[in-house]
Amino acid sequence: MSSTIAVVDYGMGNLRSVSKALEHVVSADQRVIVTSDAAVIADAERIVFPGQGAARDCMKHLKEMQLEEVVLRAANEKPFLGICMGMQVLMAHSEENQGIKCMGLYAGEVRAFADEALASQMQSLKIPHMGWNKVSQKQTHPLWHDIHDGSRFYFVHSYYVDPADEALVAGTTDYGIDFVSVIARDNVFAAQFHPEKSAHDGLQLLNNFCRWNGRL
Amino acid sequence: MALAKRIIPCLDVDNGRVVKGVQFVDIRDAGNPVEVARRYDEEGADEITFLDITASSDDRETIVHVVEEVANEVFIPLTVGGGIRTLDDVRRMLNAGADKVAINTAAVFNPEFVREASASVGSQCIVVAIDAKQVSAEGEPLRWEIFTHGGRKPTGLDAIEWARKMVDLGAGEILLTSMDRDGTKIGFDLPLTRAISEAVSVPVIASGGVGNLDHLADGVIEGKADAVLAASIFHFAEYSILEAKQHMAERGIEMRL
Secondary structure (H helix, E strand, O other): OOOEEEEEOOOOOOOHHHHHHHHHHOOOOOEEEEEOOHHHHHHOOEEEEOOOOOHHHHHHHHHHOOOHHHHHHHHOOOOEEEEOHHHHOOEEEEOHHHOEEOOOOEEEEEEEOHHHHHHOOOOOOOOOEEEEEEOEEOOOOHHHOOOOOOOEEEEEEOEEEEEOOHHHEEEEEEEOEEEEEEEEEOOEEEEOOOHHHOHHHHHHHHHHHHOOOOOO | OOOOOEEEEEEEEEOOEEOOOOOOOOOOOOOOHHHHHHHHHHHOOOOEEEEEOOOOHHHOHHHHHHHHHHHOOOOOOEEEEOOOOOHHHHHHHHHHOOOEEEEOHHHHHOOHHHHHHHHHHOHHHEEEEEEEEEOOOOOOOOOEEEEEOOOOEEEEEEHHHHHHHHHHHOOOEEEEEEOOOOOOOOOOOHHHHHHHHHHOOOOEEEEOOOOOHHHHHHHHHOOOOOEEEEOHHHHOOOOOHHHHHHHHHHOOOOOOO
């Protein structure tokens, strides 16, 4: 199983696009497995942790399926890519659903766009933040290889992460406010956007992830 | 604001084949949805919408295979509309690889379906398609109503109120088609587009009436649309998606180029 890429399936959204996009870029000896089996996740060489939907449901499913611990352990051990909700629930807490305790890999809060962003704009902002927006790269990182600073990726979300430690920030995006769209530390890289839906640059990022040794 | 406005080519699919003519010089099979979608992706389409116009419900399964095949190769957001009536329809399309489904007539007959669908799969996956027609007479304040059956049947529902209601029920996006303009090539109904876009908190896609590239730009600048959808001007290769995006960018619109 050493060359397995496990896409964690905890019942939050459709994982077909993620797995198909990964299959498009993996090398010949790598295999993509969509799984909710803790043993497969524990044995995999690298982990993709996606997700869409509400924070409450994500945390509920992770606990019910007894995957929280194995995912957290993976996030401390091997190349780990969080996508969308899979990024948000890595934080300590989310404002969504009247406040939800999350996995707590990183200190910080997941915040709603609504108030501050709306207040700062003459013209009201549409929520969800949906479409192609620019990501300013804030760290030199192997996953940015061959991707220009300021490239556009596809976003769909109403909440964003606000990590306590600024050193986590690997990318920011402007939507009324400058919000953190990518965090990275050690073997973890997590993006608010959907690389699997972001055409060439998204595939490049997944390609970089499949070849990343988890070090900076 | 760095968020780009989107251009969305729309493909009518009948029994698994693209209809209404698609012309690319270097495409082998202009009726093959996978080839057409791949080509639009290469040209820089921001999303692709498939409208299933298959008449017989027995043949509905074909669109599922179309979506699967396209989603295996084209890595941009895909929306599927046409004949989405049950939660099972919604799930089948998403499982096939669609990112969003557009609910149209079923929302009119059963608004709770929108709530049910968005609660089940998330608002971000649910687009409500609204077909509106002007009903106010010359000189009266503008008013539009929802029509069904390709614009033939009035429902008595006010378009602005309806759009707000759909968002309250969980629509994550509105696909707004002016039935007065659809197929006319004289441009979007800009007052309608603007009225709906300013009335709701979610993104609005303008549709119906595009005949040239300025119409696309007008939809964003005057209509306040977040995205513009067009079919024929791209299918007949009058303009490429790239030309359209460049033209919109020249008019000062933020685009993904």
